[in-house]
Amino acid sequence: MADKDVIIDFLKGKSAAKSKFYFKDFTDLFPDKGPREVKKLLTQLVNEEVLEFWSSGSTTMYGLKGAGKQSHAEGED
Amino acid sequence: MAKHATPLLDQLESGPWPSFVSDIKQEAANRAANPKGLDYQIPVDCPEDLLGVLELSYEEKETHWKHGGIVGVFGYGGGVIGRYCDQPEKFPGVAHFHTVRVAQPAAKYYHSKFLRDLCDIWDLRGSGLTNMHGSTGDIVLLGTQTPQLEEIFHELTHKMSVDLGGSGSNLRTPEACLGQSRCEYACYNTQDMCYQLTMDYQDELHRPAFPYKFKFKFDGCPNGCVCAMARSDFAVVGTWKDDIKIDQDAVKAYVGGEFKPNAGAHSGRDWGKFDIQKEVIDLCPSKCMSWDGSKLSIKTADCVRCMHCINTMPRALHIGDERGASILVGAKAPVVDGAQMGSLLVPFISCEAPYDDVKEVIEKIWDWWMEEGKNRERVGETMKRLSFQKLLEVTDTEAAAYHVREPRSNPYIFFKEEEVPGGWDRDLAAYRNRHQR
Numbered sequence: 167m168a169d170k171d172v173i174i175d176f177l178k179g180k181s182a183a184k185s186k187f188y189f190k191d192f193t194d195l196f197p198d199k200g201p202r203e204v205k206k207l208l209t210q211l212v213n214e215e216v217l218e219f220w221s222s223g224s225t226t227m228y229g230l231k232g233a234g235k236q237s238h239a240e241g242e243d
Numbered sequence: 244m245a246k247h248a249t250p251l252l253d254q255l256e257s258g259p260w261p262s263f264v265s266d267i268k269q270e271a272a273n274r275a276a277n278p279k280g281l282d283y284q285i286p287v288d289c290p291e292d293l294l295g296v297l298e299l300s301y302e303e304k305e306t307h308w309k310h311g312g313i314v315g316v317f318g319y320g321g322g323v324i325g326r327y328c329d330q331p332e333k334f335p336g337v338a339h340f341h342t343v344r345v346a347q348p349a350a351k352y353y354h355s356k357f358l359r360d361l362c363d364i365w366d367l368r369g370s371g372l373t374n375m376h377g378s379t380g381d382i383v384l385l386g387t388q389t390p391q392l393e394e395i396f397h398e399l400t401h402k403m404s405v406d407l408g409g410s411g412s413n414l415r416t417p418e419a420c421l422g423q424s425r426c427e428y429a430c431y432n433t434q435d436m437c438y439q440l441t442m443d444y445q446d447e448l449h450r451p452a453f454p455y456k457f458k459f460k461f462d463g464c465p466n467g468c469v470c471a472m473a474r475s476d477f478a479v480v481g482t483w484k485d486d487i488k489i490d491q492d493a494v495k496a497y498v499g500g501e502f503k504p505n506a507g508a509h510s511g512r513d514w515g516k517f518d519i520q521k522e523v524i525d526l527c528p529s530k531c532m533s534w535d536g537s538k539l540s541i542k543t544a545d546c547v548r549c550m551h552c553i554n555t556m557p558r559a560l561h562i563g564d565e566r567g568a569s570i571l572v573g574a575k576a577p578v579v580d581g582a583q584m585g586s587l588l589v590p591f592i593s594c595e596a597p598y599d600d601v602k603e604v605i606e607k608i609w610d611w612w613m614e615e616g617k618n619r620e621r622v623g624e625t626m627k628r629l630s631f632q633k634l635l636e637v638t639d640t641e642a643a644a645y646h647v648r649e650p651r652s653n654p655y656i657f658f659k660e661e662e663v664p665g666g667w668d669r670d671l672a673a674y675r676n677r678h679q680r
Contacts, residue, residue, distance in 0.1 A: 188454075188618045189412065189451065189452045189453070189454070190454065190617075190618055193613075201452060201610075201613040201614065202452075204452075205446075205450065205452040208452070209318075209450050212318060212320075212450075213318055218313050219313065219315055219320040219411075219451070220311065220312065220313050221311060221312070221313075221315065221320065221321065221323075221324060221325070221411040221451075222310060222311035222324075223310055223311060223324035223325075223342075223410055224410075224411065224455070225411060225412050225455060225618075226320050226321065226411030226413065226451035229313075236312060236313065237313060240312065240327050240339070242314070242389055
């Protein structure tokens, strides 16, 4: 399976429980890759508008674009 | 007539200090009058609603802000912090009130045109309210709505050549003291190092992949005007190796009252005649100085570069010529484990552009922390959890006395196999030759 699909499948598999994930959740998916390689994959997916960032201001998380309640609740979608 | 009655906020204006309440009221009045005829892109009364929601919070002693969100500019994971009000019907002007962080110029030197242009953007596309500056040093633009973010970002980057700052699990906007631009104590070019590292680490600044925030700060000398060793995960503090330079005639001039100590600071009252023994020699923390009535001596080996003598007699004493910086790691504010000051990792490092030596240390720390740090754990906490010894190991730093804060209380030392000549393997037959059962 392509690396990007591993990330997307992981997020879809968890979508019932959670919509936002820490960076470390993704490094755990690729034990043989360093954090910088995983970061490149995530950045590509953000640039392809598959993923999006969520930021509390102090911490940043990643999620599938549009996943979760917040966009709708705030009238942002 | 104000939109909301704000008796509790009004009371804050009665104190002796300039009041943010007065400032917000001033901007509310300015937006209502609209002297420039602007086509405001977010509600004209957002400063009024900001006062209203704050008054409500004062009454109820509860916040009405929700923080966090997906708002941001395309491709950036930091720089914009989503803020939403949980009473949007009462305060529609601040229903969405996002914060934009803008990288401040190194040492905060501004051209007035820059400030005017920035305010023009913010009057049109934001609330008009700013915070100059946030704790990390950024220009903070307070309050706008999501559709304005890309517009603001485009104008900042294309018209003003300035970028968004850091927020979230990113490298935060680096900060430097004004360094050699104005200060004779600066031991390296803080502004240049700050600028170079900002440019070199753009990916870390804008695309978050750290366990939590990470801050650089650059102080030119141990006076620490940006408080690097208390406020940054990675503090670069200027220092020198050789002797403090002494002009003995100038020392005598201070003693004789010809020069005012502390460059004339603290001159509001009469402190009496300058007493070099009491005000300098006796205050030296490492007692490395002596004054025999005509000559000042400093034992460099004992000097801890506290800067007190130099600050007191700047015309007589000057930093040494062999200059560089110390690196301290792990300072942080209290969230987990309480506040921490930075721990000295590298006592002296060369600070010549392109700063490869400094970058090498930074990158080793990042590699380790990204691998081992827990979510929302600052590098100072990782250090505490896994030991300073581990930090020495990952940064290829040899342990030395200056890494020891106090004598050890644990009497056990466990060597690693690679630290012992020959490792753990022993020739048992040879051993038994020497030691009978």
